Amino acid sequence: MAVQDVAQIVMRDMTGADIAAVADLCFEQQWPHREEDLQTLLSIGSGLVAEIDGRIVGTIMAWRFGETFATLGVVIVAVAHQGRGLGRQLASAMIERLGERTVLLNATEEGRPLYSRLGFAEIDTICxxxxxxxxxxxxxxxxxxxxxxxxxxxxxxxxxxxxxxxxxxxxxxxxxxxxxxxxxxxxxxxxxxxxxxxxxxxxxxxxxxxxxxxxxxxxxxxxxxxxxxxxxxxxxxxxxxxxxxxxxxxxxxxxxxxxxxxxxxxxxxxxxxxxxxxxxxxxxx
Incomplete structure (x- = not known):
């Protein structure tokens, strides 16, 4: 199968109408988030989705805490589209939106190398x-x-x-x-x-x-x-x-x-x- 041309990726703001698709991506990752959980997360933050041919294949959310700090989460790339730099594109786009704020996140073992390359440093472990x-x-x-x-x-x-x-x-x-x-x-x-x-x-x-x-x-x-x-x-x-x-x-x-x-x-x-x-x-x- 040919590698997806990055020019075909459309990145846009996440809306409430996207929550069902985001929940499907969570299910694929075996994450437990219900649609209600995701609606709550979006209501107090913002998000981006990446689409290919009208289908959501990547997500990221962010939450601003004052003018100094923010957190990132719900960073997901569909299994079929992993390994093509889409996670980095989503994270970089959201970090740019957050401006000069310190950005915090909790990284899975798979995601940690990506965030290290984006300038994140390890500060703690969450169990x-x-x-x-x-x-x-x-x-x-x-x-x-x-x-x-x-x-x-x-x-x-x-x-x-x-x-x-x-x-x-x-x-x-x-x-x-x-x-x-x-x-x-x-x-x-x-x-x-x-x-x-x-x-x-x-x-x-x-x-x-x-x-x-x-x-x-x-x-x-x-x-x-x-x-x-x-x-x-x-x-x-x-x-x-x-x-x-x-x-x-x-x-x-x-x-x-x-x-x-x-x-x-x-x-x-x-x-x-x-x-x-x-x-x-x-x-x-």
């Missing part, structure tokens, strides 16, 4: 854990601490925690996941110290983002949702440096995959009040 949620896992709270449902008055405090923990302006993302999911808050003497969101995603439920002052607080938040979803399929994506990996394995949430977090430009500098212990999604960081 994907998933399984049917185990039974109640008890994590003792410390004196003065409690985990409670989020209230309307918590929104500003949680946004400040998330922004500080990521070193980025994540308000729009947080508003979206809070509206889609259920959230619990870790408090100490009535002061918000962390939170964890549970929402539908892929094959079942995802726990994330999880923001906490330390690993003990993170475990308490995660254990709450695992206990509530006992027997349901749950996923959680945690930084390798979080200290949660062994604990998750021990309670029945095995690691099934890992990706490399990479940055093109100066990486964000998190604050000291709280840390991110689980991602909102691999694409979003």
């Amino acid at each position: 994907q854990h998933q399984a049917l949620a185990p039974g109640q896992t008890l994590v003792p709270l410390r004196a003065g601490e409690r985990v409670r449902p989020m209230g309307a008055a918590d929104a500003e405090a949680l946004a400040a925690l998330y922004n500080s923990a990521t070193g980025m302006d994540r308000r729009i993302l947080l508003e979206t996941v809070l509206a889609e999911g259920s959230t619990v808050v870790l408090c100490h003497e009535h002061e918000q110290k962390g939170f964890a969101v549970l929402r539908r995603f892929g094959r079942g439920w995802v726990i994330g983002p999880v923001v906490a002052p330390d690993v003990t607080g993170a475990k308490a938040l995660i254990a709450h949702w695992l206990g509530m979803q006992s027997g349901s399929f749950c996923r959680i994506d945690v930084p390798e440096a979080s200290g949660l990996g062994t604990w998750l394995e021990d309670i029945g949430m095995p690691q099934v995959d890992r990706v490399t977090r990479m940055a093109r430009g100066a990486a964000p500098v998190p604050g000291e009040a709280a840390k991110v212990f689980a991602l909102a999604a691999q694409a979003l960081g």
